[in-house]
Amino acid sequence: MKVQGWMFGGFAAFILATAIVYGWWSKEPTGTTALFLAFALCTMIAFYLGFTANRADTGAMDNEDADIADDAGELGFFSPHSWxxxxxxxxxxxxxxxxxxxxxxxxxxxxxxxxxxxxxxxxxxxxxxxxx
The missing domain is CATH 1.10.287 (Helix Hairpins)
Structure with missing residues (x-):
């Protein structure tokens, strides 16, 4: 989860830079607001993933020596016949x-x-x- 948290943090930084440049260059409030809201959403997701990664067990994706098969397992229950x-x-x-x-x-x-x-x-x- 730590890797995904860092990915969303980097994406949030990119969106923030884009929002600042776009707002300064275009002077258009709707797109600028949408970009700042996208920055806020990415920041919230990055914070959640980073916070959860500190409290949860280390997954195979956070271990550099892990194999692909180490992360295999049951994915959950999916309804086979739902209308x-x-x-x-x-x-x-x-x-x-x-x-x-x-x-x-x-x-x-x-x-x-x-x-x-x-x-x-x-x-x-x-x-x-x-x-x-």
Whole structure:
């Protein structure tokens, strides 16, 4: 994680320099603000990764003598048959069409999005997989 923290720190420094030069040269407030906000976001990510790297165990990426196989292992659980991403995608598409065609479409997309999020979060808490 330390390597990623340093990478985001370097990227934040580059964006800061770019924001200063862009703001001085163009005198355009929207792009300058966007660049300064991107600098702030990169700084937050760099701080988080550096802070977490000090508290977590050293990973294989922080060890110079490590092999690629040292970082192998279980990546996590991924749902093999979930329909909820399709519902979220349809709700998101409907919401973005609401931005294009009319804000009234958001009233129809919000229940679809909320139902998709609710279904995805509680997907394994019903039926035979329910914990008691």
């Amino acid at each position: 909820q991403p399709l519902m979220l995608g349809a709700g998101g598409a409907l919401a973005f069409m609401g931005v294009i065609f009319g804000w009234w479409l958001l009233f129809f997309s919000l229940p679809v999005i909320l139902l998709g999020i609710f279904g995805w979060v509680f997907e394994y808490y019903r039926g035979e997989n329910r914990t008691q």
